[in-house]
Amino acid sequence: xxxxxxxxxxxxxxxxxxxxxxxxxxxxxxxxxxxxxxxxxxxxxxxxxxxxxxxxxxxxxxxxxxxxxxxxxxxxxxxxxxxxxxxxxxxxxxxxxxxxxxxxxxxxxxxxxxxxxxxxxxxxxxxxxxxxxxxxxxxxxxxxxxxxxxxxxxxxxxxxxxxxxxxxxxxxxxxxxxxxxxxxxxxxxxxxxxxxxxxxxxxxxxxxxxxxxxxxxxxxxxxxxxxxxxxxxxxxxxxxxxxxxxxxxxxxxxxxxxxxxxxxxxxxxxxxxxxxxxxxxxxxxxxxxxxxxxxxxxxxxxxxxxxxxxxxxxxxxxxxxxxxxxx
Numbered sequence: 213x214x215x216x217x218x219x220x221x222x223x224x225x226x227x228x229x230x231x232x233x234x235x236x237x238x239x240x241x242x243x244x245x246x247x248x249x250x251x252x253x254x255x256x257x258x259x260x261x262x263x264x265x266x267x268x269x270x271x272x273x274x275x276x277x278x279x280x281x282x283x284x285x286x287x288x289x290x291x292x293x294x295x296x297x298x299x300x301x302x303x304x305x306x307x308x309x310x311x312x313x314x315x316x317x318x319x320x321x322x323x324x325x326x327x328x329x330x331x332x333x334x335x336x337x338x339x340x341x342x343x344x345x346x347x348x349x350x351x352x353x354x355x356x357x358x359x360x361x362x363x364x365x366x367x368x369x370x371x372x373x374x375x376x377x378x379x380x381x382x383x384x385x386x387x388x389x390x391x392x393x394x395x396x397x398x399x400x401x402x403x404x405x406x407x408x409x410x411x412x413x414x415x416x417x418x419x420x421x422x423x424x425x426x427x428x429x430x431x432x433x434x435x436x437x438x439x440x441x442x443x444x445x446x447x448x449x450x451x452x453x454x455x456x457x458x459x460x461x462x463x464x465x466x467x468x469x470x471x472x473x474x475x476x477x478x479x480x481x482x483x484x485x486x487x488x489x490x491x492x493x494x495x496x497x498x499x500x501x502x503x504x505x506x507x508x509x510x511x512x513x514x515x516x517x518x519x520x521x522x523x524x525x526x527x528x529x530x531x532x533x534x535x536x537x538x539x
Contacts, residue, residue: 215246215292215324220537222321222515224278227265230518235280238318238326240295245329247289247307251341252320253509254533255349256377256525257462258283263522270464284321284535285312288335288345298329306339307332308347310491321515323537333491336499342509342534343498346378350494350503353382355484356437356458357390363435363456363479367391372433374419374449375440376404378508378532379460381411383437386494388412389502396433398448401528411507419448426451428476443467446480456481508532514539 221235240246258268262283267274288308291301301307309320311331318325335344360366371392373383376399387395397408397416405416417424428451436449441461447468449457456479469480497503510530513521515537524530 213248213292219323220515221280221318221323222284222518223280224263224276224282226276228263228519230263232515232518233280235322237324240293240298240326242296243298243329244295244326245291245298245301245307245332246293246295246324246326247287247332248292248324249287249289249320249322249537251289251345251512252284252287252535252537253342253345253349254521254525254535255283255286256532258285259522260525263519264526269462279317279319281319281322281325284319285309286346286348287320287325288341288347289325291332292324294329295326301329301332301334305334306337308335308344308495310348310351310488311486312348321518321535321537330488333488333495335495339498340506342506342512344505345534346382346505346508346532347491347494347498349378350382350386350498350505351486351491353379353386353439353460354490354494355486356383356460357386358487358490359458359481359484360435360456365390366435368393369434370394370396370432372396372398372436372449372453373408373413374398374436374438374445375442375461376401376408376416377439380404380437380439381408381508381531382503382505383439383460384408384413385411385503386497387437389497398445404528404531407507407531411504419445421448424452426472428452428454428472428478450478450480453478455479459483509534512536512539 371387397413433453458481521533
């Protein structure tokens with residue numbers, strides 16, 4: 213294709229205010245590829261924090277206008293040019309972003325974006341955009357299962373996932389794909405529990421201490437994943453899990469580890485590094501039909517309706533939004 217000189221890019225000008233602005237199409241540097249973005253999905257925590265005026269991680273400084281195209285990073289598209297030294301992927305390849313370094317000046321809420329060649333992975337062109345755009349999130353969740361693999365994995369075990377937003381709905385499916393004998397989804401929102409059941413959860417429950425009293429013995433989870441980062445959710449799992457609670461959600465407050473967790477010994481495991489093996493595993497599960505990302509996309513919108521999409525996330529009327537840069 214003939215690459216244009218100009219493109220459109222999303223700019224968050226101030227909390228609650230975004231603009232779809234004109235900008236030059238970037239030229240790939242050595243080791244980079246220029247990707248024509250075909251679809252990019254919201255990462256709700258990033259979008260809600262940045263658009264709402266709060267830093268994603270405690271202690272970070274947040275300035276506006278925010279970086280052009282950021283915080284978009286769950287994207288798929290077509291390679292249209294390559295920089296010096298790049299032999300793969302080639303021009304014309306369909307790719308998905310598997311790693312967000314956060315170091316580049318532009319994000320993927322744009323019509324074109326430069327990405328390091330090592331940070332994208334080739335994907336089948338036959339996959340619908342909504343089925344592959346969130347590969348980066350699937351990679352992130354898969355790293356938590358890599359953590360559990362250090363303990364022997366989850367095959368044949370009873371696994372719980374607390375927080376059935378996008379990451380939790382992926383965790384339910386990955387637990388099943390990794391061979392869990394029973395998968396339990398935990399969330400206060402009935403609609404999220406219903407979707408988790410459709411995606412493979414054997415049982416879904418609300419985090420109700422009266423209906424599910426604390427017990428690390430009979431009927432407890434073998435392992436659990438917290439996808440919220442909220443101490444109440446983490447401690448709910450800690451009181452009902454035998455071996456390990458692994459933390460995916462960004463932790464912003466302290467969690468209480470008490471005598472009841474000390475014996476019999478409960479492991480509380482933090483997050484791991486992003487890695488290509490996790491991305492390749494997630495992609496394999498997608499192509500095998502064991503991981504379905506498309507049901508997480510509640511609506512497809514043009515970037516001109518970005519604020520509307522984020523509001524749907526805030527009200528929990530959407531799990532994810534797929535943005536079309538060309539609509």
